[in-house]
């Protein structure tokens with residue numbers, strides 16, 4: 001997290017002030033003098049603006065930002081400021097746009113998109129980061145002058161001055177007045193309404209909430225989605241250890257036995273990460289792969305277990321499964337439909353391949369694999385393409401890109417992939433069905449439909465397979481037999497996992 005700039009202290013995106021925020025105006029920052037910055041605009045704000053524009057054209061902020069920061073020569077605190085501004089300005093536009101509309105006296109659709117991006121950055125400084133009003137306004141107006149033109153700068157100035165007249169809480173009250181609860185939460189926590197409704201239904205369906213507790217839980221979940229995820233590393237078994245990551249400055253996690261948390265710094269500075277012996281990976285993903293590896297297989301292949309990752313790209317879980325398999329004399333086949341993503345799987349597996357871990361990587365449509373290789377694999381992971389509603393913390397723009405209308409198409413594909421995964425499984429073997437979405441139509445409904453349709457698979461209780469770093473069962477996984485992890489409960493992405501067993505013949 002960045003430290004305060006412009007003489008102010010930061011708030012996180014929920015508006016809570018960080019206890020260690022600095023108030024002093026005396027700090028290291030980019031080399032240019034204030035007078036130069038006024039003329040050219042502050043490079044950190046300019047970087048945030050450039051990323052916002054690129055995202056409007058379809059780019060991903062997490063890919064675009066590092067490139068723009070590098071080109072602008074921004075490091076340390078300035079890079080931290082630019083990151084928080086970029087992510088907050090994009091993530092929180094569901095709140096900021098209605099505020100801007102009231103302050104500007106016109107709908108956001110009638111504001112030139114580049115100017116709207118500048119205003120969102122100004123709004124985030126004022127309402128999300130609590131940069132002092134004068135600095136937020138004057139620096140953002142300077143940015144507007146350089147990127148939007150002198151006329152637009154006057155408009156930006158007037159709108160930001162109006163926004164600065166009220167606190168975040170006052171604006172939230174104003175823009176949510178007269179809305180129903182879901183709509184009000186959608187604005188306050190900046191999530192599309194259909195996502196709020198889907199998450200609310202999922203909390204109840206997966207047993208995380210009751211009708212009585214769901215409103216408070218939903219608010220905690222939405223707030224967690226707006227907090228940047230902690231950087232968790234995985235030590236790939238046999239290639240790296242948690243101790244090695246701890247020696248490099250990370251802290252052992254109490255959740256995943258393979259995880260270490262980096263509170264600050266660049267993961268690529270750690271040799272094990274550069275060498276792909278370790279990697280950045282959400283702890284939920286680690287726990288899922290460990291759970292599949294821990295399940296009992298009946299009548300395993302007498303020549304050694306065969307494991308399959310049906311949808312492997314970019315390879316995070318495949319790398320974990322491949323190394324776990326190697327420790328037991330088993331072999332993984334990592335399959336991925338896209339050529340480009342198959343290449344990413346190979347890159348992710350580089351250290352494993354260098355260490356002679358036996359793993360095969362191939363490109364193919366997972367929907368065909370069951371018919372091509374029936375009754376073959378002892379353990380199969382179907383980590384299906386999904387809406388990603390469980391990983392909204394990671395990509396600030398993803399909530400604005402997905403549509404409710406994506407769900408039926410995805411759930412049809414998920415069903416086909418799960419059926420193929422079952423076909424490819426040896427009788428007695430296990431199938432782990434996973435999504436990084438808790439949406440009921442991508443999780444429970446898919447699994448219940450397929451299991452209900454077939455006599456050769458049963459759903460088993462997956463909860464006992466989720467064990468923490470101390471060897472204790474992980475709490476609050478849901479009513480079972482499936483598992484649902486949550487950002488506001490477990491600190492992971494909202495990953496879903498169902499364990500199916502193909503009946504022995």
Ligand SMILES: C[S@@+](CC[C@H](N)C(=O)[O-])C[C@H]1O[C@@H](n2cnc3c(N)ncnc32)[C@H](O)[C@@H]1O
Nearest residue numbers: 311312313314315316317337365366383384385
């Ligand atoms: C959720 S991601 C998998 C993440 C991966 N298991 C990991 O941990 O890195 C889903 C993947 O499925 C792939 N996919 C989509 N349709 C597929 C299909 N018909 N057959 C196989 N893979 C498919 C996507 O390209 C994407 O890489």
